[in-house]
Amino acid sequence: MISENGQGDGGATGEGAPPEQLALIRESVRQAKTPRAKPRTWRGAALAGELPVARVLVDKGVLHLDRYFDYAVPAELDADAQPGVRVRVRFGAGRGRVREGRREGGGLIDGFLVERLPESDYSGPLAALAQVVSPEPVLSPELLGLARSVADRYAGSLADVLQLAVPPRNARAEQRPSPAPLPPPGAPQAGSWTRYERGGAFLESLASGGAPRAVWNALPGPAWSEELARAVTATLASGRGALVVVPDGRAAARVDAALTAVLGEGRHALLTADAGPEKRYREWLAVRRGSVRAVVGTRAAMFAPVQDLGLVALWDDGDDSHSEQHAPQPHAREVLLLRAAQDRCGFLLGGWSCTVEGAQLVESGWARPLVAAREQVRRSAPLVRTVGDQDLARDEAARAARLPSLAWQSVREGLRHGPVLVQVPRRGYVPRMACAQCRAAARCRHCSGPLEARDGGALWCGWCGREENAWHCPECGSFRLRAQVVGARRTAEELGRAFPAVAVRTSGREQVLDTVPDTPALVVSTPGAEPVADGGYAAALLLDGWAMLGRPDLRAGEDALRRWIAAAALVRPSGDGGTVVVMAEPTLRPVQALVRWDPVGHAVRELAERAELGFPPVSRMAAVSGTATALTTFLQAVELPREAELLGPVPVPAGPPGRPRRPGAPPPGQEWERMLVRVPPGKGADLAAALKSAQAARMARGGEEAVRVRIDPPDIG
Structure with a gap:
């Protein structure tokens, strides 16, 4: 039972008790007059002498149950039932559990004991704590306060945050004593x-x-x-x-x-x-x-x-x-x-x-900024050279091979002194295709999936598997194609044929290398999987830079620069011969920031543009996704801040058939839309509170179509 003031009896209704006992329970509830009654349990168990009420956070991630519930503390659990311990309680109607307003089988549910009280705000009988799982206090007041702040900021439930914050219990680990703390060390040298x-x-x-x-x-x-x-x-x-x-x-x-x-x-x-x-x-x-x-x-x-x-x-x-x-x-x-x-x-x-x-x-x-002087940056960074479209057009070698002459020369020179890193934007072997004239991505006419080149040039859809025999670019009308992004494995094969006497290593999702020796070798890696070379790489090639810059995402330029710098930072300084060649248009802002090794300047300019356009992080934003009907109904029920602005809706891509569903993607067979809600600085907390309240009300009613809410979505297209 849950009272009007939000307190609960831990789910005890007396269901399953003898009829005469059940009658006594109902009579006691009707006769309760004071808002602060002495805690009682329907089983009549003896209670703890002091602080007989335990306030419990139950491990239910649904928003309409995101509050504390009061339980009685039996005398035999008095010593172990301390704030911060894990407990098990009965929750829901009788021996069932409530899940978004519907009964679910099962008797006990996990929770955390938040505090002990002398009395409860609820006037009826309280269910007793069923079990103290462990006397180890794992939830401190500081951690509870942090979890509550995170839940409020992201319009989530406290129970969901604590699932992330407190690891699952392991009895053997709890039984082993921790070592005594060591005295503080001395202050280190700079x-x-x-x-x-x-x-x-x-x-x-x-x-x-x-x-x-x-x-x-x-x-x-x-x-x-x-x-x-x-x-x-x-x-x-x-x-x-x-x-x-x-x-x-x-x-x-x-x-x-x-x-x-x-x-x-x-x-x-x-x-x-x-x-x-x-x-x-x-x-x-x-x-x-x-x-x-x-x-x-x-x-x-x-x-x-x-x-x-x-x-x-x-x-x-x-x-x-x-x-x-x-x-x-x-x-x-x-x-x-x-x-x-x-x-x-x-x-x-x-x-x-x-x-x-x-x-x-x-x-x-x-x-405050913590940066080095420009002279120090120049001494530490490698030399960065660029290869743009005009350079490729004038390069005879680039017409017949994937790499221009500058890249081949840098690889050949670097291999004389140590390993060479080759960064490829994607893993695998099959290249995806784009228009050779305007570089628009080649898409399937049936499902809009990406077209891939297989079996000696035949085009196939990477999503539905249909063969494409008569493709032409819908943007410019061209019939010519080029490889959009060639995978790491194919790149490794091509480089292996070009440098047959040199070892070729790959690092990617299937196998990520941690380090490589300081010997001549070609190391082909996807972004984020670059191994560290002993003594640093002699050179690095950053291939298909335009593919990373061309992503339809607000962070495309920032992301590309971050991945390039992460690879280039593993190369020896320019004074030791370290060279980086990036294949991207040199006039673009991220490329110029890499050449100057000025990521801070790039971020400052990006921030200024975001401020003009009202994009995050200058503004706060939330993404709300669901079917068109559910989305409209939900947004009509939300009491948004007066300054809120709605952007959209736009379709939510379902993703390729047969592959794992991405977080936030619609269920199979459903077409979802996404609406963005934007508020100015200082109104983010109000936006999160409004969306959380509306989501909790929707879940309490039950039986409605799913609606997903995400505060600060990482990609907004």
Whole structure:
């Protein structure tokens, strides 16, 4: 039962009890006069003498149940039922469970005990806690407050956020005691931080207990992991904790090794999915218990319960891996910003490139830039050369082969001194096609899927499999085609034939290499999978740059520059002969930013254009998707802020048949539309609250068509 004031009895209605007992229950409910009655249970169990009421958050991710429920604490559970522990309770009608207003089989449901109270706001009888799963308190008030802030920001439920924040329990890990905490280390030397104009001052502020906030444009090369380790060490020297979030396991391993080298063993925890559930939970418990005060990990580590937090750091915030795919889909950058505000700690946003969000933090004055002088940048960066369309047209070699003469010469020269990196925009073998004249993507006439070249030039649709024999470009009428993006495997084969005496290695989704030796070799990689070469690459080729720039996405230019710089940062400095050749039009802004090695300037200009157009991050935006009818009904029910602007609707692509459905894609057989809701700065919280309230009301009614809401969608077309 749920009272009008939102409190509940934990789902106890007396169903299944003897008739005479059920009558007594109903009579007691009718006769309840005061809003604060002494807690009673329908089973008549003996209650705890002090604080007999437990306020519980049940593990139900539906929005209309996103509140606390009161339960009675039996006397036998009094000692273990402490705030923060996991419990099991009965929820829903009788022995059933409620799922969006419908009964679902099952008796018990997991939850977290939030607090103990002397009495309840609900006047009826309370169901008793069924079980304390473990006496280990895993939900601290600080973590609960952070989870609530994240849920409100992303219009999600608190239970969904806690599923991301608290790892599943492992009994063996809980039974093992955590080691005793080590004393704080001494303040570290500045090391390579002296290469940055305010690098030494940043470390000194952390070591003295300050909370500096900086957006760090790291110099190319492998020193970034050691620099992060020194920032963590400086924070630990002040007696506080530190948290570092990186995009993938390879980056986490590098920071882990750097922390071990600077701090020694036993002073930090590594939280990644590769560790396995038991080891990961054991490391997480060591952090929560205060045995370890430094954490490095991937996306889920953004919620790590570090005690007395002094620094939160995020590396490469433009990487897609930082965006959570499970509801409510928070981004690690925004979670760490909330933590920095909540704990009043230091904040470090670092990367070789710079996102528009990072530029906004600096422009607003919330953070300071942490950059190197231009002379230092020139000494650290490789030489970048470009090959545009006019160069290809004049290049006789490029007409018969995929690579122009400049690229071949750079590869040949680089192989004399070490490995050469070749970045290809996509994995695989089959090339997708585009018009040779206007470069519009070649699409299937039946399903609009991408056309691919197979079997000696025959065209096939990559979605429906139909053969295309009479294609012509609907944009310019041309009948000539060219390969839009050639996959990594085919590129490796072509280069292997061109350089038969050189080893060719590939790194991509099937097999991602971590490192390669400092010997002549061709390393063909997709973006994000580039291995680190011992001593750096002698040269790098960035192929098909126009394909990355031509994506119909607001972040296409920023993303392309970030991927190029990530690859070029692995190349030796220009003074050591390091050369990068990018195949893209040299007059384009991202290409010019790469040539000058000026990602900050590119981000600042992008931010200015976004401000003129009213696009994120200057504005706040939400994407609402569903069928046309459901979308219209839902938006009519939402009490949007007065300043809200609706953009759309546009069709939502279903994706290729037979492939896994992307998050937010419509179910099979349904045609969905998407509407964007935009509000000016300062109204994002109101927008999220309005959408969350309307979504909760829709779920409470039940039986309606699905509508998906996502705050701050990563791509808006």
